[in-house]
Amino acid sequence: MSSITGQCNCGGITVTVPKDKPNALCPRLPALSASGNLVVDPSELKVTGQPKMYQTEGLSGGEVYRYFCGTCGSGIYTGLEAGSPAFVKAGLFDIGDIPKPSVELFCRNLAAWEQTYPEAQRKDTQ
């Protein structure tokens, strides 16, 4: 299986995921606003370096784990409860490696001036 590798701004943390995973845009939720997310099974995610973690509560009341680089502040990935996918920040990868968006999440939060990606499935929440 081919894979792609990305890194944070300072290069202290790298992530490797299988190539061509779904790219979910979540641009409307402030906590996820940095980029789209490649949706991968946590077992498919390889991380080098030591990301820091910020734990918070998700919209559904469940725990959300946001991993980021403690040196440069880049978001790395977001994890949810066990059994849920990891949402790896698409902005970590080279432009040519990022698959086109296949789904847009949290569309209920669209600002009046925002446009959706025409080929992506739209969901009001996650």
Ligand SMILES: [Zn+2]
């Ligand atoms: Zn960094």
